[in-house]
Amino acid sequence: METRRRQSSCGGGRRRRLPSSSSRAALRRKVRELRRLVPGGEDAPDGSLLVRAADYIARLRAQVELLKALTAICSAAPSQVPAGDDEAEACVMGTCKDY
Numbered sequence: 001m002e003t004r005r006r007q008s009s010c011g012g013g014r015r016r017r018l019p020s021s022s023s024r025a026a027l028r029r030k031v032r033e034l035r036r037l038v039p040g041g042e043d044a045p046d047g048s049l050l051v052r053a054a055d056y057i058a059r060l061r062a063q064v065e066l067l068k069a070l071t072a073i074c075s076a077a078p079s080q081v082p083a084g085d086d087e088a089e090a091c092v093m094g095t096c097k098d099y
Helices: 021-037 046-074 086-092
Strands: 003-007 013-017
Touching: 021 046
Parallel strands: none
Antiparallel strands: 003 013
16 A cells, blocks of 8 residues: 655654545545535535534434424323413314424
8 A cells, every 4th residue: 555754744754544546436425425415515615515514414403302392292192281372282183383
């Protein structure tokens, strides 16, 4: 495997291995797949693709938590809904229009 000397800011050098052509091809495939999955990833420069992916994952996690909370509210038995809470009662009865 080929090695290349890399300059460091402190004046010393260290050797690092260059990835094989199959590793580079696999990485290109994974980056292409990531671009396809992340909204706006097709147009994102390489440097910001991972940032976009991390932001997207954080948004998806927040959506999951919100949906879990809504599911808990909407699956509550009608007797657990506070009196006079028409919106929650409609949700429990399955007639909620906002969700």
